[in-house]
Structure formats: C-alpha cells, structure tokens
Amino acid sequence: MVELLQTWLQRPNFIVFVILFLWGIYIMAAHPNLVKKLIGLYIVQTSVIFFLVAFSAKEGATVPIILSGTTSVNPLDYANPLPHVLTVTAIVVQIATLGVSLALVSAIHKRFGSLDEDEVMEQLG
C-alpha cells in the first residue's frame, strides 16, 4: 500500500489528470444546469489535453527547430513536437464543440425559458 502511494506521488501530473477527469464527469452527471454540464465537459476535455502535455514534457529539451543543417542532431536535446500538435488540434475541436453546444443551449433557453434540465424535461412531458 505504501509502495503504491509512493509510486503515485512520484507522478503528480497524472494524479492531477485523474482528479480533473473525474471532477469533470461528476459535474456533467450531477448538475442539472445545462451550462454547468458544458463546463464539466470542458474540464474533462481539458484534463485529457493536460495528460497529452504532461507525458510529452522533457527536462532540458528545447524547441524542435534545427537552425543549421551541418551540425549533427541529438534527439535528446529536442522536445517531441507531435503531442503538442495533437494538443493544438484537440483544443480546436474543443472550441468548435463549445461553440455548437452554446448555440444549442441558447436555443433551448429561448424555446423553453429555462436552463435547468429538470424544468426543461417537465415541459417535454
């Protein structure tokens, strides 16, 4: 048990990821307010992006741009750009999702006059 805790504590980033992920799911499931559900979804998505950034972190590494073509390249000196590229794309997807979801929520508010899921479901019957 102590050993397990020790190995966990050596990875603070992953603990933060797990906490954010579960917290987001909890908000999505528990809050009746539609905007708060979206905030929960946003936290879940952000936690996965945090995970992507966390595993690509590298000490003493720099931006992967080779300035001169002549010197030999040591891969250990450079950060892996691919997880960052994935992160940027995932953020774009996240923003697009947020846009569509906010449009839907505002349409629901216009139509039903409420943002509370229980009240909206009551009107649906």
Add this chain to the structure above:
Amino acid sequence: MSSHLPILLFLVPFVMGVSMPILAAKRRSWCQHLTLGTFGLMLILSMVNLQVVLTEGPIEYAFGGWAVPVGIGWLDDPLAAIVILTLSFVSFISIIYGRVVVSSKLEKNVQYYTLILILVSGLVGVVFAADLFNVFVFLEVAALTGYALVGAAGGKSLVYALRYLLLGSFGATLYLLGLSHLYVATGTLNMADIALVLPGLMTSTAVAAGLIYIFLGLSIKMALIPLHSWLPDAYANAPSSVTPLLASTVTKVALLAWVRIEYSLITPGVEVSHVPVLVLLEEIGVFAALIGGALALIQTDIKRMFAYGGISHIGLILIGVSLGNATGFVGGMFYLINDAVMQAALFMIAGAVLHYYRASTLEQLRGVGRKSPWLTAALVVVAVAMVGLPPTGGFFGKWNIILGALEAQHYFAAFAVIASTLLTLGYFLRIFACWFHQPASVEFKPIEISKSMRISLGTICVSMIVLGLMSDSIFQFLLASVASGGA
C-alpha cells in the same frame, strides 16, 4: 490522376459545403440542386474509385508527399471504396427524398445544406483515415455537424441534440485519451505501424487501457448497447429529411473505424490478463443484438422502433467481425453496407408516413397500407431485407455471419444471430398488423405520392435486391483483400 481519387472524394463535398453560403447567397433555391449535383458527382467519383481500386490495388495516399509514418496517410482499399460508394449513394438518395419531406423552414436554409455536405465529407475522412488521430478529427467534424442537424428541427429536438452532444463529445474525449495511451506505448499513430509494434506490448497496462478507452469512446459513437441512450431520442426528433442520412451513416462509420482498429491491432487469440479479447467483443455484440431487438419489439413509436432495430444490427456486425475468421469478418462488413441502405430506407418510410399521414405511432398507422401501394411495397422489401430473406443483401450478410460462427464453433453467437432475426420478424409483424388493419374511425384520404418520393423509394428498394444479387462478387473481393492482409 487516379491516385488522387481519395482526396478528391473528400474535397468535393467539403469545398462545396464551405462555398455554399457564397454560391447560394442570392438564390436560395439553388442550394438543393447544388447539393444534389455534388452528391451526384461524388457517386460517379466513388464508382470510378472502386473500379480503380479493384483493378490496380489499394491506393495509399500520403498528404503533401510526406511518406507514412512521418506524414499523415490515407488508405483506400476495397473495403473503404465500397463503403464510400454506399455513403455517396445514400447521401444522393436522401437529398432526392428530402425534397419532399423537408420542412419549409429548412428547405431554403443555406446552413442546413452546408451542414449536410460537411457531415458527408467528415464521414469520408473517417473511412479513409489510416491514422488514429486523423480518425478522431474527422469523427468530430462529422459528429459536430450531426449534433447541429439533429437540433435543426427545433423544439424538442434541441434538448436531445444537446444530450447527444454531451455524450458524443465525452466519447470523443475518451477516444483521444485512448489514442494518447497507444502513442505513449508505441511512439506512432499510424495504424499499420502500431500493428507492427503492438504484438510485443500486449502485456502493457497502458496498451490495454488505451484500447479500452478507444473502444468505450467509439461505442458511444456507434450506439452500442448499453451506451446507446442518445440515439433513439435524437433520431426520433431530428428533421425527417435528414434522418435517413444520419441513421444510416454516422453509427456505421464509427463502427467501421473500430473494425479497422480491431482488425489491425487485435489478432485472434490475443489475451489481456487471460481474457480473450475477441471473444469478449463477440459477447458484447451478442448482448447488443438481443437487447436491441427486444427493445425494438416493445416500442410504440415507429421511428424509435427502427432506431432500436439499427442498434441491434450494430451488435450483429460486431459479432461478425469478432469471430476471428475471414468468413465472419466479410459477412459482418457486407452486413454493414446492407444495414446502411436498410436504415436509410426504414427512416425514409417513417418520414414519408409522418409527412403524408401525420402518423408516428403504431396506432396511427392503422389502415395506411390500403391507401398507399408505393409505401407498402417499399415496406415489404425493407422488411424482407431486415429479416434476412433471399434475394436481398440482408440474407447473405447474416448467412455469412452464421457460417463464420459455426466455423469458429461459437454456437451461442450463431444462435444469437437467429434469435435477433426472430425479434426483427416480431417487430415487423407488429407494424404489418397495424399497417393492413381495418382503418379506425379516421379515414385516410388517398394522397398522391410525389415523383421524387417514388424515385427515391424505388431506387433504394432496388439497391437492396441488387446488393443481394451481387453479394457473391462483393464477397470475393472483400475476401481477397482480407487474405492479402489489408482490411
């Protein structure tokens, strides 16, 4: 030129979708014709593509000339080519059909057609992508437009669209988490590359967790029971004009994405902590096929009934591809193509009944059959295909899944396919009982079924029989492509 066919198939709907607001800004009535023309062009291109792929072998498209795995690759093999052909065909037919049932609010709405075009281009991307992250991006393109299209009917559908969005985006996030696990373990995102590295890594918990996250994420997208709860409400309330397209393609393409991952990464006999993965997937499929069929049987709303029918077929296809032999795999894939056409036909009939007779529940259907020979004929053909009787394609797909199950000696899976067939027969008997019943108090007026409706219903019914007649040649080239290692 022919090596650029995959990207052309993607660009045609995409460019048209983006430029639609400019092209049709002044003349709103052009939207429909432009969309129809685009899908017509796509249909021709996808036929050429299938021909090229069958004669010259699979096309591996590397974007910007960067070779895989450094660059992003697309794979255009016989399976992808025939799925794209089905996708173009269903899109084309559902636009013709949409001319009749589309609501006046959406008929001249530029954004509505833009969304349809971008949805189709996103689906094309998922089918071709040979890169896990590419699949994620295109799934989200297709899903976001899907949410908006479900909500386009306004009113009730908005709430169900938001629910679909919450679950769908959560599924996509799980998929992203899973692919990042696989990336950490293997250092690549290309499916063929991962397949090379992965067999030695099956004991790694990161790989197992990654595959589980990917499967859970895609299960939400393909509405696999028990993660199906968004689908019936969303499709029962979405605009009738677009439901055939959504119901027939979105879940099937997500399933196809999973099949590609499963086929290249999980070989028969792979075990993760003594659990044989393929057998587990097959059991999940059995569960989905039976529960989905049973839920369809107890529905009273016809659109919801058809939606549950589709959910049960997702389970059937999963059984087929998880049997671990070529017969079952090809049967499952052939059934996937058939199911896309059948779901489109079912929702076209449900939408037509709603449009002409304002009937959405079984009770309201009473006596419809006496007034509309076109709809009755279409319903009979679809019922034959759904239950799986020759000469329709549905029979040959199910037959091969059963043969595959017997070959793998999984008798329970074979039994489940037959049991789900009986459940399908059960809910069609319920529909027919009402359809041909003596009309109740309200007498329907005979209504002239418009030409577009006749063309679309006629074509889709003929295509179901054509699929059955051509099943042998389709099986041959799918088997050849499976045998040569691609899928």
